[in-house]
Amino acid sequence: MIRVILPPHLRTLARVSGEVSLDVEGQATQRSVLDALEVSYPMLRGTIRDHITQQRRPFVRFFACSEDLSHEPPDTPLPDAVATGDEPLLVVGAIAGG
Amino acid sequence: MSKVRVLVGTRKGAFLLSSDGKREKWDVSGPHFAGWEIYHVKGSPADPDRLYASQTSGWFGQVIQRSDDGGKTWFQPGTPPGEPTTGPGGMPKGESNKFVYDTSAVTGKPLTTHQFYDGTQHPWEFKRVWHLEPSHSDPNTVFAGVEDAALFRSTDGGISWHELAGLRGHGTGPKWQPGAGGMCLHTIIQDPKNPNRIYIAISAAGAFRTDDGGKTWRPINRGLKSQYIPDPEAEVGHCVHHVAFHPSRPDVLFMQKHWDVMRSDNGGDAWHEVSGNLPTDFGFVIDVHAHEPETIYVVPITSDGEHFVPEGKLRVYRSRTGGNEWEPLTKGLPQSDCYVNVLRDAMAVDSLDSCGIYFGTTGGQVYASSDAGDSWAPIVRDLPAVLSVEVQTLP
Numbered sequence: 001m002i003r004v005i006l007p008p009h010l011r012t013l014a015r016v017s018g019e020v021s022l023d024v025e026g027q028a029t030q031r032s033v034l035d036a037l038e039v040s041y042p043m044l045r046g047t048i049r050d051h052i053t054q055q056r057r058p059f060v061r062f063f064a065c066s067e068d069l070s071h072e073p074p075d076t077p078l079p080d081a082v083a084t085g086d087e088p089l090l091v092v093g094a095i096a097g098g
Numbered sequence: 099m100s101k102v103r104v105l106v107g108t109r110k111g112a113f114l115l116s117s118d119g120k121r122e123k124w125d126v127s128g129p130h131f132a133g134w135e136i137y138h139v140k141g142s143p144a145d146p147d148r149l150y151a152s153q154t155s156g157w158f159g160q161v162i163q164r165s166d167d168g169g170k171t172w173f174q175p176g177t178p179p180g181e182p183t184t185g186p187g188g189m190p191k192g193e194s195n196k197f198v199y200d201t202s203a204v205t206g207k208p209l210t211t212h213q214f215y216d217g218t219q220h221p222w223e224f225k226r227v228w229h230l231e232p233s234h235s236d237p238n239t240v241f242a243g244v245e246d247a248a249l250f251r252s253t254d255g256g257i258s259w260h261e262l263a264g265l266r267g268h269g270t271g272p273k274w275q276p277g278a279g280g281m282c283l284h285t286i287i288q289d290p291k292n293p294n295r296i297y298i299a300i301s302a303a304g305a306f307r308t309d310d311g312g313k314t315w316r317p318i319n320r321g322l323k324s325q326y327i328p329d330p331e332a333e334v335g336h337c338v339h340h341v342a343f344h345p346s347r348p349d350v351l352f353m354q355k356h357w358d359v360m361r362s363d364n365g366g367d368a369w370h371e372v373s374g375n376l377p378t379d380f381g382f383v384i385d386v387h388a389h390e391p392e393t394i395y396v397v398p399i400t401s402d403g404e405h406f407v408p409e410g411k412l413r414v415y416r417s418r419t420g421g422n423e424w425e426p427l428t429k430g431l432p433q434s435d436c437y438v439n440v441l442r443d444a445m446a447v448d449s450l451d452s453c454g455i456y457f458g459t460t461g462g463q464v465y466a467s468s469d470a471g472d473s474w475a476p477i478v479r480d481l482p483a484v485l486s487v488e489v490q491t492l493p
Contacts, residue, residue: 008133009133009155010158013158043161043174043176043195045195045196048158051196052198057158059156093158094157
């Protein structure tokens with residue numbers, strides 16, 4: 001079971017209050033976790049990744065285990081602690097502007 | 099007794115303001131979608147309980163929201179609450195937020211490019227929905243004006259969106275360019291007498307018209323003069339801020355251009371200036387009285403470099419002669435130390451016997467007049483910056 005923590009606006013959109021848990025088939029990667037997230041919460045399609053290019057939106061970041069994974073290729077395996085559910089994958093709305 | 103419902107989009111959420119026909123006491127509902135930019139909220143003329151809202155964010159992109167109960171509850175039409183989250187083929191839903199530009203049927207490549215800020219050609223990139231215009235006759239049909247400028251239509255209540263690509267594909271696209279606010283399609287006007295005729299306006303390309311239901315389009319900018327572009331009388335490239343008309347006379351159009359208030363008496367085939375005695379003819383909003391087709395309203399703004407009202411005075415100007423002769427309307431509006439703007443979609447009129455006029459400011463005030471502008475009072479004073487104002491007159 002993969003744990004994902006969404007930023008507040010996306011929790012509102014997905015109508016969830018805490019972290020979400022996902023069953024992910026195969027290896028846990030950014031792509032497989034986000035695919036699973038969008039199947040369970042289709043209203044999030046396009047909010048984290050662009051609808052067409054599937055690229056991460058510029059002001060969205062991915063963190064886990066105190067590391068910034070935002071620039072990792074989408075098929076790179078996530079850290080073991082995320083894959084085992086010991087640590088969550090954090091989807092973060094970057095602080096921008098003043 | 100009739101009621102009115104004012105639909106307000108702001109930088110940080112949507113608000114619904116409701117009153118009876120006296121328009122003296124108001125119930126304020128909101129913020130809906132708190133923290134998100136709400137560019138526009140509009141109700142269906144065919145079903146006043148059907149509302150559409152454009153919810154957008156620089157972080158998380160575009161979301162289309164729909165209400166079927168007059169704004170009490172909302173949902174994304176691609177993902178109705180309680181229904182399975184995947185379709186018959188196992189594919190996830192959530193398509194209602196998806197706006198995909200058409201590509202060339204011949205090459206599969208982007209249909210066209212447009213002029214970028216640096217003068218180079220740039221591909222179209224979807225950013226947000228500026229304006230939602232529900233059909234006069236069908237609650238499930240709604241048009242969306244988007245940035246980068248294009249027109250989309252949904253015929254299934256906002257579940258899926260398809261571009262009317264003839265607008266971008268008619269040939270002038272490479273000459274369109276973004277204004278300071280982006281290259282947005284912000285105005286959509288359906289001719290109530292002729293469903294095949296639609297007017298749209300783009301900043302900064304100009305106004306366009308279709309007479310075949312959106313298949314083909316042509317620019318309607320003859321008579322516009324814009325000193326800030328290389329050819330001031332070019333076919334396209336004009337920064338049109340807003341266009342309005344009276345439903346009884348769909349061939350008569352009024353335009354607030356970047357500078358200049360303009361009028362056309364022939365469906366946009368030719369325009370002439372009606373700025374007359376306005377203190378400045380820069381501005382964003384323009385609207386028409388519900389019962390007097392020659393009575394129009396603007397809010398003059400100091401200049402393109404100073405986006406606030408002149409002299410610290412918030413004045414709506416009214417012309418009862420279809421332009422040229424304007425009178426300031428100030429009763430109830432601040433007449434000192436006021437430096438707000440009124441954005442292009444932030445004025446609306448109701449259709450009660452004594453026509454109500456409404457507008458919202460970048461300072462978060464929404465003002466209402468129940469006597470066609472003679473006097474004004476704030477409904478609310480301290481909302482986030484107002485992006486859009488629409489009003490529904492309800493039975």
